[in-house]
């Protein structure tokens with residue numbers, strides 16, 4: 314990245330600099346420094362970090378009014394980039410494969426544009442770390458990023474499956490909840506020649522997995538999968554423990570809780586049958602379902618005009634913007650970057666630079682429209 318005295322970068326150069334130096338959840342130190350260096354040239358109040366690598370800036374209008382917040386996520390992924398570009402990732406095994414470099418640049422562009430506008434009210438810009446992992450929106454909200462509470466909050470996510478510039482949104486649930494979990498089976502190890510003297514954890518683990526698979530095939534509107542399965546190291550030794558884990562996705566918190574209860578019941582039945590210990594271990598880094606406010610979606614639709622597309626169903630992917638939406642009226646929408654592109658998180662995804670100006674202008678218009686909108690009771 315650039316040295317101590319950062320000059321004002323074009324949005325394209327800013328994005329390329331981020332793309333060259335991707336940083337994963339919670340480690341966005343240089344990313345934060347670069348964002349802050351660019352904000353120094355603008356008439357904004359930049360707040361001290363709330364949780365570490367976040368950046369929050371406030372733009373006050375000429376007259377009093379309501380507050381609109383705009384949020385971008387800034388973290389990268391542990392993916393090895395496979396693009397042949399001269400600004401490709403310079404950090405081995407790290408890549409901006411979810412387009413958060415572009416989100417970061419779009420929000421900077423919106424801040425630059427909005428600094429030239431006259432309006433009543435305030436605009437809060439939030440560059441949030443750790444969306445991909447650790448659901449750091451939860452920590453940022455807990456640390457007061459929504460205090461005082463904005464009247465509206467918006468965010469966008471680039472979308473490879475949409476035509477360039479098209480905007481897809483929907484009222485209600487837009488993204489599923491995601492719960493990472495592990496199941497730990499504790500038996501008693503022993504010699505491979507004497508299974509009757511041991512309590513293998515492997516057979517009950519296999520049985521639980523098969524029961525879960527049957528459950529998955531029965532349930533509608535929820536999905537889960539096992540991504541890790543670990544036990545033993547030597548052919549002739551029965552191990553003490555087996556451990557496997559996965560993610561559970563649902564469209565409501567109630568479904569998530571119901572499914573966890575079923576998982577626990579399956580584990581308890583296996584524990585009883587095999588006289589062993591089975592523990593269901595949900596991760597604290599939970600992503601709740603993201604639920605858009607209908608009136609906020611109406612503002613998005615109005616601003617998007619002919620580019621608007623009503624999304625027919627929610628996505629099974631998760632988004633920690635859900636934590637803001639639990640407290641504040643708002644919406645997250647998809648901004649198309651071209652149908653021909655590979656999916657998000659793919660090592661060959663290259664989000665076109667051209668979407669940055671388009672996204673910045675969109676957020677500018679969205680903020681100004683929302684600021685003028687009378688806030689009705691929810």
Ligand SMILES: [Zn+2]
Pocket residue numbers: 411445657658
């Ligand atoms: Zn992602």
Ligand SMILES: [Zn+2]
Pocket residue numbers: 411412413444470
């Ligand atoms: Zn993302």
